[in-house]
Amino acid sequence: MRKMAVRSIAGATAVAASLSLVACGGGEKGASGGFDGEVKVGILHSRSGTMAISENTVAEAELMAIDEINAAGGVKVDGKKLKIVPIEEDGASDWPTFAEKAKKLIDQDQVAVVFGGWTSASRKAMLPVFEAKDHFLFYPIQYEGQECSRNIFYTGATPNQQAEPAVSWLLKNKGKDFFLVGSDYVYPRTANTIMKEQLKVEGGKLVGEDYLPLGNTEVAPIIAKIKQALPKGGVIVNTLNGDSNVAFFKQMKAAGITPANGYAIMSFSIAEEEVAAIGPEYLEGTYAAWNFFQSLDTPASKKFTADFKAKYGDKRVTNDPAESAYNMVYLWAKGAEKANSVDDNKVRDALIGVQFDAPQGPIEVQPNHHTTELVMIGEVQKDGMFKIIENKGILKPLAWNQFVPETKGYTCDWTQKRPDAGKFKL
Amino acid sequence: MDLLYDTLFNGLAIGSVLVLAALGLAVVFGLMGVINMAHGELMMLGAYTTFVVQNIFKASLPDALFPIYILVAIPLAFLVSGLVGLLLEKTVIRRLYGRPLETLLATWGVSLILQQFVRSVSSAFALGLVLAVVLGLLAPRFTPRAWWQKRWTPLLAVGRWIVAGGLGIALASVLGSVRSLDQPWFSARNIDVTAPTWLRGSIELGGVTMPTARLFIIALTALALVGVTWFLQKSAWGIRIRAVTQNRSMSDCLGIPTETVDALTFLIGSGLAGVAGVAVTLLGSVGPNLGGNYIVDCFMVVVLGGVGKLAGTVLAALGIGVLSYIVGSGSLLLVWPAMPAVLNELISFFATTSMAKVLVFAIIVVFLQFRPAGLFPQKGRLVEA
Numbered sequence: 001m002r003k004m005a006v007r008s009i010a011g012a013t014a015v016a017a018s019l020s021l022v023a024c025g026g027g028e029k030g031a032s033g034g035f036d037g038e039v040k041v042g043i044l045h046s047r048s049g050t051m052a053i054s055e056n057t058v059a060e061a062e063l064m065a066i067d068e069i070n071a072a073g074g075v076k077v078d079g080k081k082l083k084i085v086p087i088e089e090d091g092a093s094d095w096p097t098f099a100e101k102a103k104k105l106i107d108q109d110q111v112a113v114v115f116g117g118w119t120s121a122s123r124k125a126m127l128p129v130f131e132a133k134d135h136f137l138f139y140p141i142q143y144e145g146q147e148c149s150r151n152i153f154y155t156g157a158t159p160n161q162q163a164e165p166a167v168s169w170l171l172k173n174k175g176k177d178f179f180l181v182g183s184d185y186v187y188p189r190t191a192n193t194i195m196k197e198q199l200k201v202e203g204g205k206l207v208g209e210d211y212l213p214l215g216n217t218e219v220a221p222i223i224a225k226i227k228q229a230l231p232k233g234g235v236i237v238n239t240l241n242g243d244s245n246v247a248f249f250k251q252m253k254a255a256g257i258t259p260a261n262g263y264a265i266m267s268f269s270i271a272e273e274e275v276a277a278i279g280p281e282y283l284e285g286t287y288a289a290w291n292f293f294q295s296l297d298t299p300a301s302k303k304f305t306a307d308f309k310a311k312y313g314d315k316r317v318t319n320d321p322a323e324s325a326y327n328m329v330y331l332w333a334k335g336a337e338k339a340n341s342v343d344d345n346k347v348r349d350a351l352i353g354v355q356f357d358a359p360q361g362p363i364e365v366q367p368n369h370h371t372t373e374l375v376m377i378g379e380v381q382k383d384g385m386f387k388i389i390e391n392k393g394i395l396k397p398l399a400w401n402q403f404v405p406e407t408k409g410y411t412c413d414w415t416q417k418r419p420d421a422g423k424f425k426l
Numbered sequence: 427m428d429l430l431y432d433t434l435f436n437g438l439a440i441g442s443v444l445v446l447a448a449l450g451l452a453v454v455f456g457l458m459g460v461i462n463m464a465h466g467e468l469m470m471l472g473a474y475t476t477f478v479v480q481n482i483f484k485a486s487l488p489d490a491l492f493p494i495y496i497l498v499a500i501p502l503a504f505l506v507s508g509l510v511g512l513l514l515e516k517t518v519i520r521r522l523y524g525r526p527l528e529t530l531l532a533t534w535g536v537s538l539i540l541q542q543f544v545r546s547v548s549s550a551f552a553l554g555l556v557l558a559v560v561l562g563l564l565a566p567r568f569t570p571r572a573w574w575q576k577r578w579t580p581l582l583a584v585g586r587w588i589v590a591g592g593l594g595i596a597l598a599s600v601l602g603s604v605r606s607l608d609q610p611w612f613s614a615r616n617i618d619v620t621a622p623t624w625l626r627g628s629i630e631l632g633g634v635t636m637p638t639a640r641l642f643i644i645a646l647t648a649l650a651l652v653g654v655t656w657f658l659q660k661s662a663w664g665i666r667i668r669a670v671t672q673n674r675s676m677s678d679c680l681g682i683p684t685e686t687v688d689a690l691t692f693l694i695g696s697g698l699a700g701v702a703g704v705a706v707t708l709l710g711s712v713g714p715n716l717g718g719n720y721i722v723d724c725f726m727v728v729v730l731g732g733v734g735k736l737a738g739t740v741l742a743a744l745g746i747g748v749l750s751y752i753v754g755s756g757s758l759l760l761v762w763p764a765m766p767a768v769l770n771e772l773i774s775f776f777a778t779t780s781m782a783k784v785l786v787f788a789i790i791v792v793f794l795q796f797r798p799a800g801l802f803p804q805k806g807r808l809v810e811a
């Protein structure tokens with residue numbers, strides 16, 4: 001089967017790779033740990049550029065899952081044990097590069113699946129490639145929803161598994177006046193559109209919103225607006241991404257907009273790693289909603305964190321995106337074993353209904369290609385960890401948002417054999 | 427009235443960061459006509475110096491001294507960025523005087539090198555680099571003087587750098603096999619500079635909350651301005667710098683060492699970038715890409731102010747600060763609540779930080795259409811122009 005690959009390959013590196021593949025698969029069985037063959041998977045994250053800080057952790061979690069599966073005997077299909085061989089590519093924080101590298105992984109390396117992406121922009125850039133080649137991608141990050149592709153599996157939270165429960169919780173416990181702050185790109189804009197609809201429905205009040213260009217650090221006008229709109233405290237929902245967060249929290253603290261003065265601040269892009277980078281002293285007492293926290297007190301969660309630290313260093317922390325990335329490798333392996341094949345079409349059909357005991361607890365792939373998630377709200381502590389203050393239990397994903405009028409009533413179900421299975425009215 | 431004070435203070439706060447960041451550029455671009463795209467990276471080096479100073483204070487000095495680390499960081503950052511700037515001038519920019527386009531490209535390349543440098547520098551790397559630079563610079567001392575008058579001397583000039591570079595790489599890779607020397611100092615991650623407690627709070631004055639970090643930056647800016655003005659107007663070297671700016675050949679004839687003047691000007695401009703780097707650690711994040719966030723604003727300020735005029739730089743920066751605050755915070759809506767609906771819509775449309783930036787840029791572009799030389803046009807001649 002793999003000899004086919006050799007024929008169509010032009011690049012010298014790829015030839016070398018498949019030669020070594022033939023060598024392993026053929027003669028020395030003992031040397032490669034008793035495997036009967038190999039299966040290549042693509043890992044496509046930004047290993048350089050602005051996003052590298054975040055995406056490195058995600059790629060490391062995927063490599064850790066691959067090592068674990070290989071150590072346990074690889075993927076077992078058709079009576080054979082296959083070793084997972086990761087092919088790593090660098091998306092370089094540049095969206096067209098993601099599309100180009102995805103093409104390369106599919107055509108040249110003939111990978112069985114691609115794990116990759118972080119920003120919605122990178123996913124949107126890769127989507128046409130995976131649809132055109134009818135191949136498939138696993139995407140690990142919580143995102144804005146409003147998408148349901150047959151060629152993507154989403155293991156991060158949809159808004160109804162992160163933002164919506166968090167907003168309901170804020171409305172119930174922290175106040176009705178909301179100020180929305182976000183970076184100026186697709187995720188914060190879409191997430192805030194959804195939140196505004198939700199506030200209308202659930203009786204909250206939007207007192208202001210503002211967007212900061214990515215990388216901008218001058219937040220004085222935003223702080224002034226928050227003070228005008230919420231002079232006596234209120235709720236601030238923060239969807240800023242990356243560096244702007246540091247400026248935002250440093251200057252908020254200096255201006256006295258802190259939890260101690262009656263402001264409840266909820267962030268959707270700040271996990272353990274970001275807390276460490278911004279500094280816990282600026283974030284203490286603010287909230288975040290995620291599907292996994294390092295402080296989650298279960299044996300599975302503790303084992304995941306301990307393994308990660310053992311592999312990558314004691315100072316490292318685990319977080320939701322890393323857990324989600326780790327899960328998707330296992331989900332794919334289980335899908336392949338269920339399909340009894342690594343063929344992408346068969347695995348894709350088999351994946352629906354696959355369950356996995358993730359570090360957060362059991363998750364299951366749903367017919368809309370998203371997974372069920374445990375939804376929790378945490379409060380940042382002095383040591384940079386989250387104290388879990390609310391557990392909403394396991395929630396099913398909704399790809400199409402039910403608060404936004406344009407998508408209300410629509411659903412997605414890839415088990416149905418209808419041409420509009422990705423988006424149809426119930 | 428509160429609103430007026432609030433606007434003035436916040437405008438001043440935003441403007442003072444711009445003044446401080448652009449001051450070094452105003453010296454380099456304004457007095458020497460050098461388009462230095464690596465200016466942002468010199469700021470970044472200043473910020474990293476702050477990080478190192480902070481860590482030294484945390485690790486090896488008594489806790490009681492920690493609050494003043496930032497004061498120690500300021501002169502050190504000036505020194506580090508200034509010396510890097512001096513090296514840059516001696517090796518690259520000196521060869522490109524009077525060729526603005528090449529300077530632009532070369533310094534942009536330098537900015538990329540500096541970014542990657544802080545990402546990948548480790549002890550082994552640094553030692554290798556030092557060896558290469560020292561060997562390259564000292565090569566003429568160790569070789570027979572006759573070699574330097576032959577026809578193949580130009581080859582030698584290039585060759586010594588190749589040999590020095592090769593030796594440096596060899597040393598770095600040998601040392602790199604020792605694990606502790608191979609650890610990157612900073613890595614590509616953003617680093618955490620914690621402001622001392624006295625710079626984290628705010629004070630209430632006349633109904634306006636003034637963050638102490640902002641007040642500190644305003645004071646630092648004022649100090650830097652006074653220092654630079656004094657230096658250029660009163661000191662002997664400052665007068666020489668201005669003389670060279672006004673008429674290079676005449677100054678040369680009168681015995682002013684123009685090369686030293688160029689190097690000194692560049693050192694001061696770069697050093698000021700380092701000081702700005704210390705200031706911005708109080709506001710935002712510190713990472714290899716820090717410079718990119720400021721470089722466009724810096725050029726905007728210098729061009730708007732009028733190249734070569736410090737007063738123009740200050741006025742332009744404060745103007746941009748106040749304008750972007752007024753537009754971005756939408757405070758016009760509060761001053762005149764009964765304004766016509768159309769105007770109200772328009773102002774709210776621009777009252778987000780992104781749109782405010784767009785509007786400020788648009789206003790500057792229109793302004794430069796009418797006053798292409800900026801607020802205060804230079805009356806003398808530019809260097810080499």
